[in-house]
Amino acid sequence: MPFVIMWLVLAVILIAFIASNIVVVPQARAYVVERLGTYQGTWETGLHFKIPLFERIARKVTLKEQVVDFPPQPVITKDNVTMQIDTVVYFQVTDSKLFTYGIESPMAAIENLTATTLRNIIGDLELDQTLTSRDIINTKMRAILDEATDAWGIKVNRVELKNIIPPAAIQESMEKQMKAERERRESILVAEGKKQSAILVAEGEKESTVLRAEASRLAKIKEAEGEAEALLTVQKALADSLEMLNKAEPNDQVIRLKALEAFAKAADGKSTKIIIPSEIQSLAGLATGLTEAIKSAEK
Secondary structure (H helix, E strand, O other), rough: HHHHHHHHHHHHHHHHHHHHHHHOOOEEEEEEOOOOOEEEEEEEOOEEEEOOOOOEEEEEOOOOOEEEEOOOOOEOOOOOOOEEEEEEEEEEEEEEHHHHHHOOOHHHHHHHHHHHHHHHOOOOOOOOHHHHHHHHHHHHHHHHHHHHHHHHEEEEEEEEEEEOOOHHHHHHHHHHHHHHHHHHHHHHHHHHHHHHHHHHHHHHHHHHHHHHHHHHHHHHHHHHHHHHHHHHHHHHOOOOHHHHHHHHHOOOOHHHHHHHHHHHHHOOOOOOOOOOHHHHHHHHHHHHHHHHHHHHOOO
16 A cells, blocks of 8 residues: 555656646747757747756746836937936847847846937937937937847837936026017917908908999989980970970961060079060060050959
8 A cells, every 4th residue: 555655656746747847838928948058949839848957948038029118317418408318118029049148138238228329319419409309319219229239139119208308497498488489479460460450441441432432423323314314304395395386387476475485484594694585575565565454454
């Protein structure tokens, strides 16, 4: 019985020993394996068996893209302004062997390389250029870092300047400048509004004057047309009356009577001097005598 138990114990120990040397590499990971202290190979995703006592896993490397946010670094611009800039680096391990053996502390190396590269780039720019050239700085830093980290099995995908913090005095000056610029733009907008308003008022007055002149012109045209129509009506009536007289074949007495009526209408006018024809004078005298005779007979 003790012999059987001993074999069971040995079997359990053997199974546990074998199981401990079976390695499963998960997705997006790589294991660097050494054999007797020398690089043996890189295990990719899947099931692997490690030779006991001879092989060991030197490093477990993640192949996912990683993000490192470095603390603000003091940098000096070309015009001697000291500011704080913090960067964010996006990188990915492309060669697990170089990442393991190429450099001792990859993260510290990337941080120091980022700081020195940033100082070199900012040192060639003035303050205003630094504040307005983020894309240019990001592109230059990414190219420099990517080239330098190739020997470490690292690919730098993107570099971003997270914050640019100038000194307090510079910030205050910039705020005053921005305030003055906003006030200038506001003044321009107000002046432009007044100008447009004056233009619209002048155009309105112009159109009103044109419309009044057009209305006056049309009124005068209508008035003239009315007077012309009235004159035509009077002339037509006079022509009709003359035509009727001609058709009636009036005698001399009727003609003289019509002349007297015309004379009476002429006398109602504003003329101060009237020349009376002799025929009308005799006819007027006859009319006066007849009037006096009629009055005497009535008495």
